[in-house]
Amino acid sequence: xxxxxxxxxxxxxxxxxxxxxxxxxxxxxxxxxxxxxxxxxxxxxxxxxxxxxxxxxxxxxxxxxxxxxxxxxxxxxxxxxxxxxxxxxxxxxxxxxxxxxxxxxxxxxxxxxxxxxxxxxxxxxxxxxxxxxxxxxxxxxxxxxxxxxxxxxxxxxxxxxxxxxxxxxxxxxxxxxxxxxxxxxxxxxxxxxxxxxxxxxxxxxxxxxxxxxxxxxxxxxxxxxxxxxxxxxxxxxxxxxxxxxxxxxxxxxxxxxxxxxxxxxxxxxxxxxxxxxxxxxxxxxxxxxxxx
Numbered sequence: 001x002x003x004x005x006x007x008x009x010x011x012x013x014x015x016x017x018x019x020x021x022x023x024x025x026x027x028x029x030x031x032x033x034x035x036x037x038x039x040x041x042x043x044x045x046x047x048x049x050x051x052x053x054x055x056x057x058x059x060x061x062x063x064x065x066x067x068x069x070x071x072x073x074x075x076x077x078x079x080x081x082x083x084x085x086x087x088x089x090x091x092x093x094x095x096x097x098x099x100x101x102x103x104x105x106x107x108x109x110x111x112x113x114x115x116x117x118x119x120x121x122x123x124x125x126x127x128x129x130x131x132x133x134x135x136x137x138x139x140x141x142x143x144x145x146x147x148x149x150x151x152x153x154x155x156x157x158x159x160x161x162x163x164x165x166x167x168x169x170x171x172x173x174x175x176x177x178x179x180x181x182x183x184x185x186x187x188x189x190x191x192x193x194x195x196x197x198x199x200x201x202x203x204x205x206x207x208x209x210x211x212x213x214x215x216x217x218x219x220x221x222x223x224x225x226x227x228x229x230x231x232x233x234x235x236x237x238x239x240x241x242x243x244x245x246x247x248x249x250x251x252x253x254x255x256x257x258x259x260x261x262x263x264x265x266x267x268x269x270x271x272x273x274x275x276x277x278x279x280x281x282x283x284x285x286x287x288x289x290x291x292x
Contacts, residue, residue, distance in 0.1 A: 001039060001042055001043070003071075003072070003075065004035075005035055005038070005039050006068040006071060006072060007072060008021070008025065008032060008035050008036070009036065009039060009047070009064065009065070009068060010065060010068050010069060010072060011024055011025055012032070012036060012048075012055065013055075013057060013061070013065050016054050016055055017053060017054060017055060018032055018033055018036070018055070036048075043060070043064070045058070045060040045061075046058050046060065046061075047060060047061035047064060048061055069137070069138070070138075073138040073278075077278065077279040078279075090116070090118035090119060090283075091118075091119065091120070091281065091283060092119075092120045092121075092122050093112075093119050093120070093121055093122065093141065093142075093281075093283050093284060093287060094122040094124070094139070094140040094141050094142075095121065095122065095123050095124070095140060095141070095142055095143065095144070095287070096123075096124050096125075096126065096131040096134050096135060096140040096142070096143035096144070096145065097123060097124070097125055097131070097143065097144045097145065098125070098126065098127055098128055098131060098143075098144065098145040098146055098270075099125060099226060099227045099228055099247070100146055100195070100203075100227050100243060100244055100246065100247035100268075100270070101144045101145060101146065101246070101247075101270050102250065103246050103247075103249035103250050104144050104159070104246075104270075104291075105123070105144065106250075108287065108290055108291075109121060111290060112283075112286075112287070112290075116283060116286070119283050122140075124139070124140055127195075127197050127198055127202075127225040127226075128145045128146050128147075128149060128197060128200070128202055129150075129197045129198045129199045129200045129202075130198055130225075131143045131145045132145070132149055132150065132151050132154070132273075135151075135154065135273065135274070135275055136151055136153070136154075136275070138275070138278065141274065141278070141280065141281065141284045142272060142273070142274045142280075142284050142287060142288060143272070143273050143274075144270065144271070144272050144273075145270060145271075145273060146202060146203065146244070146268060146269070146270045147268075147269045147270060147271065148201065148202065149273065150200050150201075153275060153276045153277060154273050154274070154275060154276065155273065155274055155275070155276050156271045156272065156273045156274075157271050157272045157273075157288060157291050158269055158270075158271040159269070159270050159271050159272075159291070161267040161268065161269045162244050162245045162246050162267060162268055162270075163244075163245055163260070163261070163266070163267055163268075164206075164207065164242050164243065164244055164245070164261060164264070164266050164267070164268060165242070165243065165244075165245050165248070165258050165259065165260060165261065166182055166187055166240060166241075166242055166258070166259045166260075166261055167231070167234050167240060167241050167242070167243060167248065167256055167257070167258055167259075168190065168234065168240040168256075168257050168259065169234055169235065169236075169237040169240075169255050169256065169257065170254075170255050170256065170257045171237060171255065172190075172237070172240070172257070173257055175190070176259065179259065180259065180260065181259065181260045181261070181262040182259050182260070182261060182262065183261075183262055183263045184210065184211055184214055184216055184261065184263055184264050185214065185216055187218070187240070187242070187261070188211065188216045188217065188218050188219060189219065190219065190239070190240045191219055191221045191238070191239035191240065192218050192219055192220045192221065192222075192239060192240055192241065192242065193220075193221060193222040193223075193224065193230050193233055193234070193238065193239045193240070193241045194207055194208075194220060194222075194223055194224075194230075194241065194242065195223075195224065195225065195227060195230065195241075195243065196223035196224060196225060197225055198225050203243075203244070203268065204223065206266055206268070207242050207266065208220075210264045210265075210266045214263075214264075221238075221239055222238070222239060227243060227247050230243070231248075231251060231253055231256065232253075234253075234255075234256055235253040235254065235255045235256055236255075237255065242261070244268035244270070245268075246268075246270070271291075272287075272288055272291050274288065
């Protein structure tokens with residue numbers, strides 16, 4: 001078994017077919033099939049089961065894929081580390097970011113563009129659960145996201161906490177008597193649309209627990225992991241939402257009104273996160289260090 005065979009194997013897994021994998025690898029199909037067969041013979045296992053034209057991993061195949069990904073990721077880390085010994089700060093910086101944390105990005109990118117113009121940014125958006133999975137699977141190197149985070153092998157630099165705010169359509173201001181601050185018992189009457197992660201606990205639980213503490217039941221009409229969708233729906237007068245204050249920064253909507261929540265001691269924490277056991281490239285470390 002060698003690195004090339006592992007790379008071929010992972011490509012077949014990702015493409016689901018020998019034909020597609022061969023095209024991606026710019027090689028003929030028969031030699032790729034032969035490499036796969038050699039790998040199976042050496043390990044004395046069956047790595048794939050055929051289902052029509054698709055290849056499905058066996059349990060042995062899943063185990064090999066999981067470990068092969070780690071080996072290939074470690075190899076890329078080694079290459080990066082060696083290259084950086086003689087090169088300046090360059091390469092691609094893969095960053096994950098939650099939409100509620102977008103406001104932290106522009107200043108950092110502007111700084112890097114000025115100081116390290118040869119760095120290429122690769123930005124992937126998603127909720128905290130999705131971003132954490134990308135980090136663990138080494139698809140990204142660093143992320144800016146909301147807490148809490150379920151994974152244990154993650155290090156973090158925490159930003160200053162921020163309060164939650166209520167966002168309603170401007171045309172609804174009369175429903176709350178044009179107040180600048182509002183209590184939860186008044187909010188519970190409004191049709192609420194809340195952020196909810198794809199999996200795991202997060203903003204949704206923080207907000208609903210605040211209502212429970214006051215023995216209130218909010219009128220939740222919609223759950224969604226994408227804050228931009230919530231803003232669009234508020235702007236369209238579908239309902240109201242509760243989000244961290246920083247989530248609305250740099251957003252522009254004609255029909256949105258912001259109100260402080262006066263009787264709920266709920267705050268959102270966010271920060272920059274990275275894997276504990278992964279070598280950090282120079283540009284990744286500098287990106288993390290830029291958050292004072």
